[in-house]
Amino acid sequence: MIYRRRASPLHAARAAAGCAYCLALAIATLMASNPIILGAVTVAVLAAGAAAGVGRPLCRAALWGLPVAAAIMLVNALVTRDGLTVIVRLGNVPVLGHTDVTLEATVYGAILGLRAVALILCGLLYTLAVDPDEVLRLFRRVSFHSALTATLATRMVPILVRDGRRLAEAQRCRPGPPPSRLALMRAACTGVLDRALDVAAALEVRGYGAARRPPPYRGGVGSYSRHDAAFLASAVALVAVSVVARVDPAAAFAAYPSLRLTAGPGALLLAAALVVAALLPFADRRGL
C-alpha cells in the first residue's frame, strides 16, 4: 500500500490540496456525531477512493477495520455505565464488577467504531493518493529536522520490506531446521541499523543537510491548477458543512441518557451535501 501516480484528479492535484482534502475528510469524521452524517462521510471517503483509482485497497482496509469497530463497540458496551435501556444483564463480571449492557452504550460504541474505521480510511486515502515526496518538500520548508526524520522513515519502509523478503528467501535456502525467531529478529534489527546508516549517508551526499531553503515545487506556479482549486474548495466546503452539521439542531444526536436521533430532511440534506462536496472535484477529469 504505497503511493503510485494514477490518472485521477486527486493524484493530479498538488500535495497541499491533497493534504487539505484528506484532512478535511478527517475533520468531518471527527466532528460527526450523528450516525447519518458519519455514515455519509464514510461513504464519501470510499467513493473518493474509488474515483481516485484506489477503491479496492480502501474496501479491503474497511473490511479489516470491521473487527476493530466491533471490538470498540464491545468494550464501550461493557465499560460504560450510562444509558437507560438495558438489553443484557451480565451481573457481576470479574474486573468489571456489576455490568448491565445498555442499548445506548452499544450504539455509541458502534458509532465510535465507525469513526475509527472512517479515520483509517482517510489516512489510507492520503497514503495512496498524495505524493509523499511533495509532502516532505512542503514540511521541509516548515521544519527541517521533522522532514529529515520523516524522509528517513518513509524511505526505510520499502527498503525494509525488500530486506525482509530477501531475509525470508535466504532462510528458505538453509538446509536443516530454520533459525529461531529470536535469531531472525536480531539479524533483522542489525540490518535495519546498517540500512538506516546507508540511507542517511545517501541523504548527506545528495545535499539534504545543505540548509538551503528549497524552492517551491511545481515551478513556483502562482496559478493553481483546476484540480488544486477544486480540492481546496472541496476541503473548505467539507469543513463548513461539518460545522453546520455539528451545531444545527436538524442533525442533532445524543446517545445518553437515551438515544435521540434527528433523521429528518435537514440531516439527510447535510449528509448529501457532504457527499457531493467530497465527490464534486472528481467530476472534472481534464488535464490528468
Add this chain to the structure above:
Amino acid sequence: MAMVALHGVSYTYPGAPAPALRDVTLEIAPGELVVVAGGSGSGKSTLLRAISGLVPHFHGGTFAGRVIVADMDTREHGPGEVAQAVGTLFQDPETQVVTGTVRAELAFGLENRGLSPAEVARGVEEAALALAIDHLLDRSTAELSGGELQRTALGAALAGRPAVVVLDEPTSQLDPVAGDELIGLLRRANEDFDATIILAEHRLERCLGAADRVVALADGAIVCDASPAEFLAWAARAAPNLQTPGARLLNAVGQSPAAGVKRARATLRRAGLLPDGRTDVEQPRGPAPPSPWRARRRSRTGHAATPPALTFERVWHELRAGPAILRDVSLSVAPEERVALMGRNGAGKSTLLRHAAGLMAPTRGAVRSAGRVALLLQNPTDYLVHETVADEAPAAALGPVGLAGDAFAARHPRELSGGEKQRLALAIVLGDMGDPAARPAVVCLDEPTRGMDRDHKQELADLLDGLGSAVVVATHDPEFAAAFAQRVVLLADGAPIADGSASEVLAGGSYFATETARILGGAGGALTPADGAALIGLRAGAATEAIA
C-alpha cells in the same frame, strides 16, 4: 588549480585497528577522468568518501590532513555543502534512492542546491534523457529493477552537471552492456561538460580505456599514480592482480601493455601478431576438450549413462498481471557440470535459479533435480543470523570453504570480510559436505562476484571447481565465467538464446565476451590471456615454419 586536492590525508575509522588512508597526497585537475584501483580493503571507498565529505563528518574517526574539493575544505564544509559541487554514487543503489518516484529522485539533489524550479525541471529532463530513463520518470522507485535503480541513482548524481562526480563501483550491479554504456556516459559527461570524474572499479578492463589517469591504492596508501599504460606496466611488475586481461595477454606475448581493446589490438597488429583488417587467427589444433553440451544433448536423447542433475522442461513463469519472466525454458545440467548463466539485467537469470531451488514454482512446465539444490542469493549477509561462525554452519561445511579452525569459529559473522561472508554463506547453503546424503546435487549462485577483486574471484572459481556437484552461476562477469564455466547459457527476455561451451558463447559476441576474446575478435575461441597467448604463439610458430 586542482579541482580535488588531498594533502597528507590519514584517516582511521572509529574503533579500527589500522588506518584506512595513510598520508594520501593527490591532486586532480578539472576535467580529468581518474580511475581508483586496488584490491578489496585497499582504501578506495574511503578515499571517495573523503572527497565527498562523509569522512570524517559522517563516519567520525581520526582524520589528519586536508581535502579541498572545488575550493571547499572538507574540514569546514560538511557533505551537504560539498554536494553543491560533487555528485556521488555508491555501490548499492537501493539505499541511495531516497524518494518515491524517479522524477522526484532526479530533482532531489537539485532542489537541495537551491536551484530555481525551472533549473530543476531542466536538470531532471537532461539527466533523464542522457541516461535513457525518461520513460521511467513517473515510475515508483519501489518498482524499479536493480539496473534501473542504478541508472536512476547515477542520474541523480549527474543531474545539474556537478563539477566533480565520484563513483564507487557503479557497474557492479550492471550487465556488460549497461556497464559499457555507463562508462561511455561518464566519458561523455567528462568531455562535454568538463566534469571531473573519479571512479573506483574492480573491473579495470571496463574503464581503463576511457581513463586519463589511474591511482592505485594498497593498504590505504597511493602506490601508483600514472597514465593507464604506465599503470599497466607498473602492475605487471608490482601488482599482477591489478592487471587487466588484455595487459596480461600483451605481456605474455612480449608486448607493452595497452589500455583498452582498441589499443591492445593495435599493439598486436603492429607486432604482426594480429592480421591487419581481420582477426581470423587459425583455430588451435589439438584434442577438443570434452564438451558437456554434447553430453547434455546425448542425455536428452537417452544415450547418456548418468541422468542430469537438473532439468528444466518447457518452464514458463508468467506474472498474474504482467509479462512472462521465463518463456519455454528447456535446459539440462549434467552432474558436476559448471554452467554460467548470462544475460542482461531482467533477462530472467535470478528467476531461473529460484525455480531450480524451489523458491518459485513454474506457471507451466516442470523443474526436476537429482537431489537437493543449494542456492546462494546475491547478498550473503541475508544468511547470517547467528552470533558466531560456528553457530551458522557445521564444521564439516566450514572446512571446504576455508573457514575451518578456532580463529573463525568464535568470530561474529558480520565482522568477516566480504569474501569471508560469501564463503560462510556458501557453507550454510552447502550444509554438511562430509555426508554424501546431504551433499547437494546442484549448487546455484546468483551474482557471487559482485564487488569482488580478482584474487577473490579466482578463489571462488577454485572453490566451486572442487565442490563435486553441478554448479550453476548467474553472472554479469565474462572473465569469471571464462575462468569457471564449462558451458555458458545466454538468456534474453526469459529464454535461452545461446547455449554452448564457454569458448563458443563468450568468444562469439562483443558484449558478453572476455577482453581477450574482444581483442582477438573471437579467434580460436580463446577466452583467457593464457589461451590467447597460446593461440598467438601457435600462429607465430606456424608463420615461422611457413617462412622456413
